[in-house]
Amino acid sequence: MRPSLFAHDYAFDPSYQMDLAQLLAIDAPLPPPGFAEFWRQRHAAALTLSPRPRITRAALQSPHHVVYDLRFVSTDAVDIGGWLLLPKDAPVRRAIIFGHGYGGCELPEDLLEIEDAVLLYPCFRGIGRSPRPGVSPDPQHHVLHRIQDLQHYVIGGCVEDLWLAVSALLELFPEVAGRVAYSGISFGGGIGALAVPWDARVGSLHLHVPTFGHQALRLTLPSSGSAESVRDFQRHHDFHVMDTLSYYDAAVAARHLRIPVLVAAALFDPVVAPPGQFAIFNAIDKSLKRLFVLQAGHFEYADQAQELRQMHREVVHFFMQA
Numbered sequence: 643m644r645p646s647l648f649a650h651d652y653a654f655d656p657s658y659q660m661d662l663a664q665l666l667a668i669d670a671p672l673p674p675p676g677f678a679e680f681w682r683q684r685h686a687a688a689l690t691l692s693p694r695p696r697i698t699r700a701a702l703q704s705p706h707h708v709v710y711d712l713r714f715v716s717t718d719a720v721d722i723g724g725w726l727l728l729p730k731d732a733p734v735r736r737a738i739i740f741g742h743g744y745g746g747c748e749l750p751e752d753l754l755e756i757e758d759a760v761l762l763y764p765c766f767r768g769i770g771r772s773p774r775p776g777v778s779p780d781p782q783h784h785v786l787h788r789i790q791d792l793q794h795y796v797i798g799g800c801v802e803d804l805w806l807a808v809s810a811l812l813e814l815f816p817e818v819a820g821r822v823a824y825s826g827i828s829f830g831g832g833i834g835a836l837a838v839p840w841d842a843r844v845g846s847l848h849l850h851v852p853t854f855g856h857q858a859l860r861l862t863l864p865s866s867g868s869a870e871s872v873r874d875f876q877r878h879h880d881f882h883v884m885d886t887l888s889y890y891d892a893a894v895a896a897r898h899l900r901i902p903v904l905v906a907a908a909l910f911d912p913v914v915a916p917p918g919q920f921a922i923f924n925a926i927d928k929s930l931k932r933l934f935v936l937q938a939g940h941f942e943y944a945d946q947a948q949e950l951r952q953m954h955r956e957v958v959h960f961f962m963q964a
Contacts, residue, residue: 654912855922
């Protein structure tokens, strides 16, 4: 057995005994019947809605941005909260929407240094500033909310939240049309991979240790993340979760991406299994994608700060060139 990349206390190996060459050989699964039409119809319906964005000056301070509290309306009349950051010293020429992880929705301190970009940080439904009655913010429960209902599974609602975030952004700043990017980490990365292929308003994409890739494979891999609660649900219920999850597979959706994509995927990750991350990357057309390999995700290690700084520099360059 190959030794683990890092010393750890997990009952499983977060590298899953796979090296980079093996991870790069993982194929995305084939789509279920009507996969593309399922998402295109939802996207078309979402674009008929007005998000009615509202911004008010926030108490938070930022050296290079004016910070606003943000609210807009998503599908099912869900009220979405978050933040909008407006550059102080440069005219707005572009926009970046950020998707948070399952660890929570907080305004990060390490903002991307793109001086002419307005930054939008929405909280997906049920999480952070977007509480939803009956939807738990706990990742282990959130990921299961209405999983037995293909049309109303909470992950689909979160995808719609992203589409309506783009609509809200363009209502507030119509001048950024054609220069909108999305950057999502972990949960937010998976949502981005599911949402962006159908939305031509987003022109470039960064996915950082994205989840929801190759759902059938994820169900075979132990982890300490939300996927483990799905595995546990499957063990204790007769409902076959793949009846729903096959339509919420970020690797299948990634086959439909037609824009530049930078994926930061990890070789070792106890929360989001690397095989799923790389399945997403592998599914993207080779002429469109770039890979940044991380030693680990969701795990502290000696070179982490330096590696993330390098990744952030590459993301800034990537978005500036897109």
